[in-house]
Each structure stands twice: as structure tokens, then as C-alpha cells.
Amino acid sequence: MKIHSPNSQDFINIRGQLFSLKEPVVMGILNITPDSFFSGSRLNNEKVILEKAEKMINDGAKILDIGGYSSRPGAKEVPVEEEIERVISALKSIKTHFPNTICSIDTFRSIVAKRASEYGADIINDISGGTLDKDMFSTVSSLGLPYIMMHMKGNPQNMMQKTDYNNLVFDILDFFKSQSEKFYLAGGKDLILDPGFGFAKNIEQNYQLLDQMEALQIFNLPILAGVSRKSMIWKKLGITADEALNGTTVLNTKAILNGAKILRVHDVKEAKQVIDLLH
Template identity: 55%
Template sequence: MPKVTKKTLNCRGRLVDLTQPAVMGILNITPDSFFADSRVSLNNTVATAERMLQDGATFLDIGGYSTRPGAAEVSPSEEADRVLPIIEAILAAFPTALISIDTFRASVARQAVALGAVLVNDIAGGTLDPAMFGTVAELGVPYILMHTRGTPQTMQSMATYTNVTTEIIDELAIRLTELRSLGHKDIILDPGFGFAKTPTQNFELLHYLDDFKVFDEPILVGLSRKTTIWKTLKIKAEDALNGTTVLNTVALLKGASILRVHDVREAVEAVKLTQRLTFF
């Protein structure tokens, strides 16, 4: 019998239905994110969050460590100091907002969940902090298991594959088995576009995205304004919205359950339009 992709997430007692794909808005609390317009501060974060929620974001993903290739190291305490006040400010203004903490550090994840975050987005898939899997299993919050190799500083030197899709599936399967063995149930898989992958590998991975249906977990796709788009089109990240929407649409047609984006309204429109195809 074919596997059926899980369509709900239990976010600390609130059931999120993924029958219609969800959109996750990106809030980078960093001075060096690759897309400058996504960087926010405590002064403007509530307004940015409000706009994303009004535009239809299901989740707000808050990160304090830039993971662009070659990004500078940030200490755990500095990362926590960046993101925790933002989580408090957003939840004070919008108590029902679903906050995702974008971190590969178990200590930051624990502090964020204590403040009200309901989801952990780990770009390292547990490879950079051995305490992460045990922590999220204990906390019982949904966890995004992303594929990468190395660190943000070294990952682009590790983009060597014989078959990028099958190798990523195999590597995710190992991590997924380990996490499930701890009793964790709500897991989202992210192939990790742009992380230890070249633009050509990213396009190949997107082409074969429906191969990830071998898993019974929702798939998150994060292609928003990435190098793969703007280098291919020979433009800047600031001009890559149209390209982002094109690739998001492809991802939706191939089974993505969550789009992680800088531009929420356009992604929500892509979801609504592609969902119309299911009527036939």
C-alpha cells in the first residue's frame, strides 16, 4: 500500500491542517542575511509580522544566525539575545501566532519554546548539536529536519554527489530513523535547497521532489530568492520574486506542504491557484 503523507501538525495542542499547503514567513534577526529586506529589528519586527500574518502566513520563522554560505559564526548567547526578545514582542502583539525558531542549537530551541515557539526549524538536521534530537523529542514540538552537509562556513565545499536526490533521501532517512526512535512524531522534511548543493543540483532536486513521497512526512521547500534563482537569471536577490514564485509553483505541484518565503502574499496566491487544480 502506498504511503500517505501526514497532513496535520500538533503545535502544542493546536492542530495545523496541511491539506492545503501552508506558508512560513521568514524573519531574519541578523545583520548579514543574504536578502537585506528580510532583516528585521525589534523596532520593526511587530509590523513585519503583522503584515505577514495578514497576508496569510501560517508560521513565522525567526532566526538569529545567518546561514548564507560563508556566514560568520555567532555564539549561542548572542543568537538567543537576538531572537528571544523578538518572540516575546510578536506573541505580546499576536498571542495566537505560530512561531518557528530557526536554530541548530538545542539550547536556543529550548529557550524559544519556553517563550512560546511551537516549532523548531533545524537547518543542520541534528548534525551540529548532538543534543537537538533529544531536546525536541522531550519538548514534543514539530521539528523541521533539513538536509545539509558540514557547517554554513564549509557546506559549499561538500556539494559532491553521484545522484543528489537519492543520496539526500538516504541521508535524511538515517536521521529520520534516529529521531523516530526517540518517539518524536511531528517531523517535516526539508531537502535543503542551497545547502551543500550547487544551482544545477538544486534544479535536479526540484525536478525529482516528488520522489520524497517515499517518506510519509510533509515536505518543506525553501527556495525564496536564493542564489539558484538570481544567478541563473543574472539578476540580484532583490529582483528574484518572480523567479521565486515560479519555482514555488513547481514545488507545490510536486507535493510541497510548506513554503518558506520572504514574500508571503505571493506565496499564498501560488498556493490558492495551484489548489484549484485539485478540483479536476
């Protein structure tokens, strides 16, 4: 495994500029899809996208995460050209109006990552951790972009049938060890780990993982936590995703205390408040 310097968790290199993670940062979710699980995050025209992006930036988001393929459990397959069209259209608009904003692209397809990089994408966020596209690691390496590696088994269509583990946390650590070695062998550099709350994990497993998330610090890499309005909150409380902001804030607090450097959220202002109060 690649040996990291003591400050590997504190900085990533984005297009030749050091981006600080000494204090946690907020990543705002921009779903350019009609079927995301949280209705408040569905964006379908340029005006709405730009209004949402501007609000997130003003509320304190340091990164905007643009996705054109809903990854909720059981989500429908999206043709690659449709995903590209959704992502590129939003990315072009945001980079035109907010050129200094760091944009992450939420995709598991290397061709989408490559096309998005041509329009200024700064980070690739892969829910499959490189398991759904054999060319992803070599593509990210050639682009020289930071890569968010999430843990998932299967794909969005079948992942909730794959919740069996010998030992949940150890199995996830093994996954990251194996995949990160492949990533570095392909020439990749800046790596961020996402334990993948809600992906091939049931409610109890999500809370076990959150409790033991500190174990991921063994890799000395930045950790991203994405619990925003997920079913681990609203199913547990017997409410809806629309009512899950308070629960999200509670779990974001715990995630920061357990080592998260990036909070991926729908509600930027409240997540930034968590960080401000804790730091």
C-alpha cells in the first residue's frame, strides 16, 4: 500500500492548487435527475440549477457535487449519453456563472468522468469505488483529478440484496485496501474514502458503520460522509425524507466527531453550522 505523509488527510491537489481539509468542508448535492429519493434535490432546468448552486455557495459549500444518475436503491438505468448531457449542461452553467467553484462529478462511468473533465470538473466521485468500470482508475489517473472512492457491493439496482458481511467494518477496510492499491498502481494520486452509508447496508449496519467510522483513519486519507436525509434516518424515526433535516444534523455531528473531513449534504447551511460549532 502507498505510504502517505502525515498531512495526507489535510490537503488534496485540485488542478495544481492545494485544497485544505484541515477543517471539515461541506459538499452540496446537485441532482440533475427526475427521480432522486429526496424531492427537494431534483433539479431539471438551468435557472433552478443556478439558483440552487448560488444558494449553496452563499451558505458555505466548498464543493458542488453534480450527478446525472440517481443512485437510490432500485434506481432505473440511465443511458450513458443522457447522463453525459445532464452533467455537462449543469457543469457548463455553473462554471460559467461561478468559475471559482469546485465541482465534483458523481458518476461510476469513466467516459462521463472524461467528458466532464473537459468542461472543468475538478473531482470524480464514484459510488462503485472502481468496481463498475474497469477503465475508471486509469482514466482518473490520466486526468490527474482527485477521486472519491465509495464502498458499495453490486449496483444501484441490486445493492440492497447484498448486505451480507463476514464482519462489516473489516470487510469495508479490506475493500478500500484492495481498491486503493489498484488505484495507486494505475497512477492515481489524491484519494478520498466514502464508507457508503445506505449502499449495500441495512439500517443497523449503517449505524454500526457510523459508530466505527474512525477505523477508516488507518488509511490516513480524507473521509467523506454522506448521510443526508437517507432512509437510515427517516425509516428509523417513522418520518419522510422531507422531514429528516434534524436527524441529518445529528448524524453529521457524529460523523465529524468520528473523523469526516467532507459532509455531502442537501442542506448546506445547517451542515456548515455543525462544522462551525464543533470547530
